[in-house]
Amino acid sequence: MWTESTLAVALTFALLLLALAIRARVSLLAARDRVALAERLAAARGRCLSLAAQELRGPGLALMAQAADVPLDPAGQAREGNQIEAVAQQLLRLADDLADFATEPCPRALHETPALLGPVIDAAVANVAAQLRPGSRHWKIEPELRALKVRADSRALEGALAALLRRAARHSRDGDVVALRHMLGSETVAIVVEDEGDGLPAQDLITESASAGPGLGVNASNGTRGLDLGLTLARSLAAAHGGEIRLESAPGIGARAWLTLPRSRLLDAA
Template sequence: MPPMWTEASLGALAVIVAAPTVVAAWAGGELRRCRRLLATTQQVAATRARSLSLASQELRGPSLMLMAQASAAADRPGENALGQMALHLLRLSDDMAHLASEPSRRTLHEAPMLLGPVIDAAVTLVAVQLRPGLRHWKIDPDLRPMRVRADSRALEGALAALLRRAAQHSLDGDVVAVRLELGLENVAIVVEDEGDGLPAQDFVTAAASPAEDRPIGIANGTRGLDVGLTLARSLAVAHGGDIRIESAPGIGARAWLTLPRARMLQPD
């Protein structure tokens, strides 16, 4: 004689029978939600890319006009303040275009290079933006003769972002040190300052704001635009390295721009 089916057992059987349908419906709903989220994310990314591309185009015109004025004012426009600012704006325009491009289209132009000229170019660029402010740049002599395989312009931009941050968070006349640190797997360019020690918010630095809008502790004497540490880090990562920042209020900050040890080349 078959066993008697109780109300509870019949209910459990109904749940078991219906479970695949319920799970399928839930999974289908989650899949549709994920697809909508992906579509929204892609739309936002496309909108930001278009905005960056338009900003890059708008910035390029005035930059070229400044370069023409600098050329009229000096034989070598890259060596005067107006020419340096024009070069910086042109580089910023290129960086915006780089950020607006598809990741698959972003390429590095790598070649053997000395670190000395790259560091000097980054320091000169930031020093021009600081005027009339002043920082004392202390460069480790061991850095200058070092040869690495990298994209010199990308490395200069990443280093300039770290120097600019150090300048923004320090005072007029302070020392900003750039030194070498060798590890077993990495080589690091370390930027140290004795500034306010504020953290890098979301790994992004903003354009220097007017003194009355600036948080307490942000130093005066810093000018110029910056696309921030986000781009600098992406350039370091593209080389197989990274950027890391440590800061302590009242003590200062230390930033590491690391590269794989394999990128170091033997001296000629």
């Protein structure tokens, strides 16, 4: 038979459990509200960046057309036209970066599956090649790289590769070679993107600031092309896979980008 003291203890315990349940429910609802707010803010950010990209493309394309109509100077050179074209290309590059950055979800959730790198690379190359027209690059892809299979979100991996390929295309001239190969380490597997880069002056190479982190193999004193939001997106995608992106550049010679993933993500080759 229950005594009054036992009933009091039981009632107190029940009230405590009820209070904890209510508190947990309130915390859960607050967390859901924060997630929903973050998603709405991310969507609004994406819309704003997409609109900004569209606004930049108009002047960029107009300047490109204007550059083609500028007459040659007395020496038969197109210096003024080349300067206008350079500004137009900068606007179009920034528009591309803004469009890429606008598509990045926050937070990023990976949908990992076994992914053969051949189709992922082909999709990234096709994406970048379509943006280069009427220009082109010779894409030299190592057969062994195409045969590798990794555990990854193929769409996210394609996005990171496309950003690096787009960067390589910007560093090189029409008809230059952009090579893709792989490097295996004891703890990592890397996709390496190399471009010739002979068509760009040293001060115009994209370099990373010291704040981007050590070991990037670049010199921040050589100048910059701006925000390079596409590279920021690529780093985010690589980090979501537990990897990283490193850059190396040699003025007048070429540039190299490393997309490094944990070796544990490498599966049996196809």
